[in-house]
Amino acid sequence: MSLAQMTVTAEPEATEQGKRWAGLGRATRLGLGILLPLVLAAGWELAVHLGWSNGRLVPPPSVVFATFVELWRAGELQRHIAVTTGRVAAGFAIGVIAGTFVGAIAGYSALVRRLIDPTMQALRSIPSIAWVPIFILWFGIFEASKITLIAVGVFFPVYLGVMGAIMSVDRKLVEVGRAFRLSPAAMMRRILLPAVLPHYVIAIRSGLGLGWMFVVAAELLGASEGLGFLLVDGQQLGKPAQIVAAIVAFAIIGKISDWIVVIATAPFLRWEDRARGAEA
């Protein structure tokens, strides 16, 4: 859950700096952000070159890069990325749909909320790994158990985000819907869901982050392909460069997937009246 909370709270905090840095161009800001990793990487590379460390357990960037390219050339990396991304996509889709549906109903109806929310909160506090054995028993060791695990991970932040947001929709806007005699379904579609959309985007981004976390858990505990498999494989064969290459691949596709969500939802949020400027 910690990762999800980080994503959520990191957002509004950018106001002050956002203003100050707004003058700088997009490229400059990107450059500033990438400065620290570059310096660290160059430093480590230098240390290995100068013989201060043999770099066997912590391979220098050049070796990681070479491994990355090698895996890519062989088509291995693409295959593993495709498998992992497919699992996340399937689990994410299921988790988002279920989380939205259940969260919306629980946010709308106090009765449903009293009925199911305590159970949901209890289930939510179960550590992800604890589900693995029972899911393997129920769904077998192949895709179904992994996708279920990811869906569970995505479900909770989405459920919580949607429910909380719907409960906190301004009563005054709900009254506008009542004055125009909206049915419950129309109230949901025309007032509640649009009103919660900004929170919703944050919730599904948190869900996506957890999806990537849970796919690693699933793949570490038994998979024959996928980036998680690459991690385990690298450990068993003593190839730290392969492990780091897989971690880098996780970072890249995780960021890209988050970006896709942000870009895909941006057109629906143009109306937002927010203090913070555009930030990447």
Place this chain on the structure above:
Amino acid sequence: MLTIDRVGKVYPNGVRALDGVNIEVGPGEVVVVVGGSGCGKSTLLRAICGLDAPTQGRVVLDNVEITAPQEKIGIIFQEPRLLPWLTVADNVAFGIAHLPRAEREARVARVLERVGLADKAGVWPRELSGGQAQRVAIARALVPRPEVLLLDEPFSALDAFTRADLQEHVLALWSDLKPTLIMVTHDVDEAVVLADRIVVMRPRPGRIMTEIDADLPRPRDRQSAAFDFVKRRVLAALDRSLERNTVTDDGQTKTEAGAALWW
């Protein structure tokens, strides 16, 4: 014909917000409700439009008792309450989604023209000034062509110039469709400019103290003696409603000053 028949309202916390309120409002009539803060004016409007049910009595429009919001009754709140995710045009069209598209667009264009916001049809609510936003809210309430339009202190957050301008807009729109208007205000000038009849309420529990005829010819001249006369009567009644007996024969100015402090 709108009949408010012995309406009473006791909130769950025990507050008696309304007690035995009777008002008859004819079609096309403009009734303005004034009264001290907390004397149940908002409660009354919410009961009339069916947002909150009264605990005693009933509200009847054209022989139908009102228990839930009706197409025939529109309401404008103190704040514009525009939906921030819809453009101005879509906000105005909110209550007529069931009409065919061409009809919808024609009506929205016409009413936006009428409130002087034709050039703002495509903008987001956040880009409007307070007065413009309230004009959009008026347009939104009018576009389904309600028989009765309720306004709860619609201009109280606006400056005097904008307020006078919006009063003109309301009068112009009213003369197009002649809906029944029931409006709550804290501004005695506004009451006398708009009303055919002014209902003065008194608090604890909220009831009607008196009704004052304001049947002056339209358009109304705020400087005329007749206007001033009605205004003084309203101010005197308000003063009495607050149970502060400052009205004496020679106390006209004193009365006005006393009430003016309250408003």
